[in-house]
Amino acid sequence: MHELAVCESILAQAVAIATAHQAGRVKRITLRIGPLAGVEPGLLSAAFPLVAAGTCCEAARLCIESVAVRVECQLCGAVSQVRPNRLLCGVCGTWRVALLSGDDMRLESLEVFGETSETEREIDHV
Amino acid sequence: MCEVCGCANSSGYVRVAGAILHTESGKQIEVMQAMLHDNDRQAEHNRAHFDAAGILVVNMMSSPGAGKTSLLEATIRALRGRLTIAVIEGDLETENDARRIRSAGAPAVQITTGNACHLDASMVHAALHTLVLREIDVLFIENVGNLVCPASFDLGQHCNVVLLSVTEGDDKPEKYPVMFRAADLLAITKLDLADAVGDFQTLRALRHFRQLANPAPMLELSARDGDGMAAWIGWLISERERCRPAKTKHAHE
Numbered sequence: 001m002h003e004l005a006v007c008e009s010i011l012a013q014a015v016a017i018a019t020a021h022q023a024g025r026v027k028r029i030t031l032r033i034g035p036l037a038g039v040e041p042g043l044l045s046a047a048f049p050l051v052a053a054g055t056c057c058e059a060a061r062l063c064i065e066s067v068a069v070r071v072e073c074q075l076c077g078a079v080s081q082v083r084p085n086r087l088l089c090g091v092c093g094t095w096r097v098a099l100l101s102g103d104d105m106r107l108e109s110l111e112v113f114g115e116t117s118e119t120e121r122e123i124d125h126v
Numbered sequence: 127m128c129e130v131c132g133c134a135n136s137s138g139y140v141r142v143a144g145a146i147l148h149t150e151s152g153k154q155i156e157v158m159q160a161m162l163h164d165n166d167r168q169a170e171h172n173r174a175h176f177d178a179a180g181i182l183v184v185n186m187m188s189s190p191g192a193g194k195t196s197l198l199e200a201t202i203r204a205l206r207g208r209l210t211i212a213v214i215e216g217d218l219e220t221e222n223d224a225r226r227i228r229s230a231g232a233p234a235v236q237i238t239t240g241n242a243c244h245l246d247a248s249m250v251h252a253a254l255h256t257l258v259l260r261e262i263d264v265l266f267i268e269n270v271g272n273l274v275c276p277a278s279f280d281l282g283q284h285c286n287v288v289l290l291s292v293t294e295g296d297d298k299p300e301k302y303p304v305m306f307r308a309a310d311l312l313a314i315t316k317l318d319l320a321d322a323v324g325d326f327q328t329l330r331a332l333r334h335f336r337q338l339a340n341p342a343p344m345l346e347l348s349a350r351d352g353d354g355m356a357a358w359i360g361w362l363i364s365e366r367e368r369c370r371p372a373k374t375k376h377a378h379e
Contacts, residue, residue, distance in 0.1 A: 002244055002275035009162050021146075021155060031161065038278040038304035039161070071339065085303040087339035095336040103307075105161045105278075113152025 003043040007051045014057050014110055024114030026060040029107070034067040035084040037105035041066070069102030165279055168247035172254060172282025179259035182366045183267065185281055187305060188289035189298075190271030193315040193349055195223045197289065197358075198266055199230040200349040204359050206231060209263040209366065214253045216245040216270045223268065233257065244275035247282055264366055273302040285310035285365060292320045296331035299338060307338045311361060317348040 010029065018026050033041055041064045052058045072079050073089035074097060080090030089097050147154040160166050176183045186194045195215075202211050211232040215223040216239060224236035235253045237245060250267060257265070267283060269276040288309035290298050293316060299306035306312070312335055314328055332344055345361065347354030 002278060005242070005244075005246065006161055006278070009164050013157070013159060013163055017155060017157060021153070023152070027152060033161075036304055036307065038274065085300050085334075086337050088337060095339050096341075097339045099339065107157045107159050107161050107163070109154055109156050109158075111152060111154045 001043060001047075003040060004047045004051065006039055007044060007047045010048070010107060011051050011055065011057055013107055014060070015055055017110055018056050018112050021112060023112030024056065026057045026110055026112050028061045028063055028111035029057065030063045030065065030109045030111075032065045032067060032104045032106045032108050034102040034104040035069055036099070036103040039105060065108070067101050067104045070100040071097035072100050073097050162279065165247045168251055169280035169282040172247055172251050173284075175254060175259065176265070176282060176284070177369070179262070180369050181259060181262050181265050182285075182362075182369045183265045183281075183283045184362075184365075185267045185269060185276075185283035185286045186289065187269045187273075187276050187286060187308075188271060188291070188315075189273045189294060192271070192289040192291040192294065194268050194271070194289055195226055196349040197313070197315060197347070198232075198268065199226060200352070200355060201266075201359070201362070202227070202230040202232045204355055205264075205362075209363070210261060212257050212262045212265050214245075214250060214257075214265065214267045216249070216268060218242070218270065239270060243270060243272050244279050245269050245281060246279045250281045264362065273298065273305045277305040277308045284369065287311045287313055289313045289315050290331060291316040292323050292326040296326050296328070297334055299331065299334040303338050306335055307340055309335075309340060310342050312340075312342060312344040313358065314344065314346040315349065317346050317353050318351050 014026055014029055033039055045062050045064065048062050052060065068081050069084050070079060070081050071087050071089065073092060073094060075094050076089060076092045078089055078091035079100065082088065082090065084102065087097055087099065088095055145156045188194055198213055205211060213227045213232055213234045215227065215234055215236045217223060218239055218241065221236045224234035227234035235256050237249050237253055239245065245267065267281055286308050288306055290312065292314065314331060320326055328346055335344065345354055345357050347358050
C-alpha cells in the first residue's frame, strides 16, 4: 500500500506551502488522479487523516478529481475515451495511440484560511 | 545541498508561485505540482549522478518469483570481461539476493525496506553512494517483487524492464496495466517451464501488452538454459551505447 507514502508526500508539500503563505490551517486539498496513475483514491482518502494528524492539515478535506482515460489515434486521429487496460482507438481499433489523459497524479490547489497566530505557531511546534 | 554527496543538485521543494484566489473564508493557492514531487526531484538528482558517470541504469520490476535475480546472475556471467555490472537489491528482508549477485561476480548493495512495498528515489540515493560509479557500466536496480507499487516511483533509472514468467499467466498485462505500461522491455521468463505449464501463450501476453498502447519490444528467455539470452544481452548493449558518450566525454575532461 504505497498510498501512505503518497499521502506523506502530499502532506509535506501542503505543510510547506501553507507555511510559506503564513496560513493557519489548510481547509481543502484538491488532487487530480487518473486511473493510470497507480494510486487508489479510496485508499488515499483513508490514509490521509493518519499522516495529517497533529499538523495544519489535520482538518483538511481531500478533494479528488477523477480524470477519464482518453487516447488519440496516431493513424486516424480520432480521440476516444477508453478503459485503463484497453488503450485502443475507438474508431479503427489500433493500439498505436497516444495517451491524452488518465495518468494524472497532481496536487492542484490548496484552500487555506487565517494567518498563523502566535498561539497556533507554538501549538504546531509542540 | 545533498547531505550525502554535497553536490548542488539537491532534493527539496521548489515552491510554485501559483495564482492566489481570495475567497470569503481564506484563499485558494494554485499548486499544479506532481503528488510525488519530492521523490521526482530526488530521482532527477540520482539520474544526474548516473549520467555524470555514464552508467546505464535499469530498473527491474516483476511479481515476486518471476526470476529477476536468476536473470541478473546469468547476465553477469554472460557479460564478464565485456561490461562491469553492479546491482542494487530491494527486498523487505534478508541479504539473500545480494549474496547471490556477489557469488555471480558483481558488487551488490542490499536495501531492506522493512514493510515498504517499493523502492523510492531516496533509498536508491543512499545505496548509490556506497558504489564506485566510475567503475560501473550497467547498474541494475532489482525492485521489490510487486506488480503494483514500484510502478509509481521514479528512481532515476534510464529504463524499466518488466519480467513476466510463464508460470504467472499471460493475462498479467491486462490485470496490472500501470506496471506494464511503464515497461521499456517486456521479458517473458522461465521459458524452459512453458511446456510444463501448458497454457501460457506468448502471443496472448503480447496482445494484452499492446492493448496498453506500449510499443516496447518483448523478449522470451530462459536464464536457466540460456534460450533468448543473446537477444537480451544485445538489447542491453545497445541501450548501454546510448549512455557511452557521457562517459567518454567525462574521461577526456
